[in-house]
Amino acid sequence: MTTQLPRPDLEADARVKAVFDDIRKTRGTDFINNMWRWLALDPGLLERTWTEVKEVVSTPSSIDPLTKEMIYIAVSVANNCTYCIHSHTAAARAKGMTGEQYGELLAIIGLAGKTNQLATALQVPVDDAFDASKPGQ
Structure with missing residues (x-):
């Protein structure tokens, strides 16, 4: 059971839309999974988390x-x-x-x-x- 529901209009926030667009581009899919949708509760948290995930997990090493x-x-x-x-x-x-x-x-x-x-x-x-x-x- 969730403690918070995401807003229905998440991508109305320009910061959220920018992160979601980068997730789509980086992963080559239109699918935005629930983790990112729930983190969008706080656009700054979403940005910081995606930046770190992209750097650590998605960057060749x-x-x-x-x-x-x-x-x-x-x-x-x-x-x-x-x-x-x-x-x-x-x-x-x-x-x-x-x-x-x-x-x-x-x-x-x-x-x-x-x-x-x-x-x-x-x-x-x-x-x-x-x-x-x-x-x-």
Whole structure:
């Protein structure tokens, strides 16, 4: 259940229209998903968020687009964000993620969650070999 409904005339605001037009151009689609429509509640927030997403996720970098989406899925699972799990799983599939890769991703997410919880519960100290602040690392 949403806490806020978007205005029906979102693109009447020039700032919102400019961001939506850039989303359409960048993604090559007319579809504006709900995340952007709801963020348009505050045009400044919409602009800042889209700028950061475009810079980090949409700009070519040393991490390929599919890996970026898979990382986004993992973080979304860890943060229990149903919306982001669905939207980034769809994006990863569109970028070529196979069913086998998705299964492996879920296995890694599940294992990481388990071992993180065990390390936290046991308060396992960090090995000096893993601590970049220790001399000789």
